[in-house]
Amino acid sequence: MNEFELIARYFQRPAKRALLGVGDDCALLAPRPGMALAVSVDMLVEGRHFFADVDPEALGHKALAVNLSDLAAMGAQPAWCTLALALPRADADWLAAFARGFYALAEASGIELVGGDTTRGPLTISIQVAGEVPLGQPLLRSGAQPGDEVWVSGELGAAAAAVMVRQGQQLVLDASAMAHCAERLDRPTPRLELGQRLRGLATAALDLSDGLVGDLAHICERSSCGAVLDWSRIPRSPMLAGLPEPLQQQLALAGGDDYELCFTAPAARSARIRELAQALGLPLSCVGRIEVGSGVRVEDGRAQAVTLAQHGYDHFAA
Ligand SMILES: [Mg+2]
Structure with a gap:
C-alpha cells in the first residue's frame, strides 16, 4: 500500500x-x-x-x-x-x-x-x-472580571487517575472505577454544544487539558485578575472517593486530560447557567470566583488554603 x-x-x-x-x-x-x-x-x-x-x-x-x-x-x-x-x-x-x-x-x-x-x-x-x-461572539480567555463566578462542566480527576495507574502507580480503584477512569482518558467528550450555548453567557472560557488550577491561571493572566477556588465545590469524580484527600486534590485540581470546559460569568447569570445544565443533561458546577489580583488560590470549605504539589503539566519543565 x-x-x-x-x-x-x-x-x-x-x-x-x-x-x-x-x-x-x-x-x-x-x-x-x-x-x-x-x-x-x-x-x-x-x-x-x-x-x-x-x-x-x-x-x-x-x-x-x-x-x-x-x-x-x-x-x-x-x-x-x-x-x-x-x-x-x-x-x-x-x-x-x-x-x-x-x-x-x-x-x-x-x-x-x-x-x-x-x-x-x-x-x-x-x-x-x-x-x-x-463575528464578535467567540469565547476568549481575556474577558473575566472580578466578581465573576468560575464554573466547570462535568467531573474532574478520573482521566488523571487512569494516567497514574498506567504509569505503574498503585491506586486503590475497583475494576468498574478503573474502567470509568480509562474511558475518561481514552475517549474524552468535547463539550461542543456547551461551548456554543455559552456565547453571550460566559465572559471567558477555556478547555481543561492540563489541570484546572494551571488552566484557570491562563484565564487570570489574560484577564489581568486572580481567582479563588473552593475545594468543597469541585466536581471531583465519584470514582476517586476511596483515595486519600490530598491525592483527590492533586488529581481533580492539577491532573490533566479532563477536556471539560472552565468558564466565568457574572453571578446574575447563574440561573441561566443552571437552566443550560438541565437542557444539556450535563452538570455545571460553580467552583469559585474571580477576584482582583493575580494567580489561582484554592481554599477548602472552611477558608483554609489547599496546597498542591504540582499545578499543571509543562512539556518543557526540567
Ligand atoms: Mg485548549
Whole structure:
C-alpha cells in the first residue's frame, strides 16, 4: 500500500461543506457570511501523549477530540480539519481502526476531513481544526472580571487517575472505577454544544487539558485578575472517593486530560447557567470566583488554603 492508496482507502470521503476536499493541492473552504474561522492545531506523539499499546480506535477518537475541545472552548461550531500522520509502517488493521474512531467522532460532530499528509516515522498524529463562530461572539480567555463566578462542566480527576495507574502507580480503584477512569482518558467528550450555548453567557472560557488550577491561571493572566477556588465545590469524580484527600486534590485540581470546559460569568447569570445544565443533561458546577489580583488560590470549605504539589503539566519543565 503506497501513500496515495492509503489516503484513498482510509481518509477520502466525498466533500460536503468544503468547496473542494481531499485530492488537489489544497482544499477550498468558505466560511458562511458573518462567521470568523477559529483555527487550532495539536500534535500527539507516542510515548509523550499516549502509550505505544493504546487501542488505535480510541486514539483516532482522542486525537480529534482534543482538537474539537479547543473549538468548544471558543464557542465555535466544527467545520473542517486536516490530518498529518507519521506511521512506523502502513498496518492495514491499525489504520482501519484509527479511521473508524476518527470518523465516528468526525461525523457525530459535523467536522469534515479536507486534507492531510502521511509519512513514515515514529507514530505522530497532528490534526488542525477549523470551526465557525459568529463575528464578535467567540469565547476568549481575556474577558473575566472580578466578581465573576468560575464554573466547570462535568467531573474532574478520573482521566488523571487512569494516567497514574498506567504509569505503574498503585491506586486503590475497583475494576468498574478503573474502567470509568480509562474511558475518561481514552475517549474524552468535547463539550461542543456547551461551548456554543455559552456565547453571550460566559465572559471567558477555556478547555481543561492540563489541570484546572494551571488552566484557570491562563484565564487570570489574560484577564489581568486572580481567582479563588473552593475545594468543597469541585466536581471531583465519584470514582476517586476511596483515595486519600490530598491525592483527590492533586488529581481533580492539577491532573490533566479532563477536556471539560472552565468558564466565568457574572453571578446574575447563574440561573441561566443552571437552566443550560438541565437542557444539556450535563452538570455545571460553580467552583469559585474571580477576584482582583493575580494567580489561582484554592481554599477548602472552611477558608483554609489547599496546597498542591504540582499545578499543571509543562512539556518543557526540567
Ligand atoms: Mg485548549
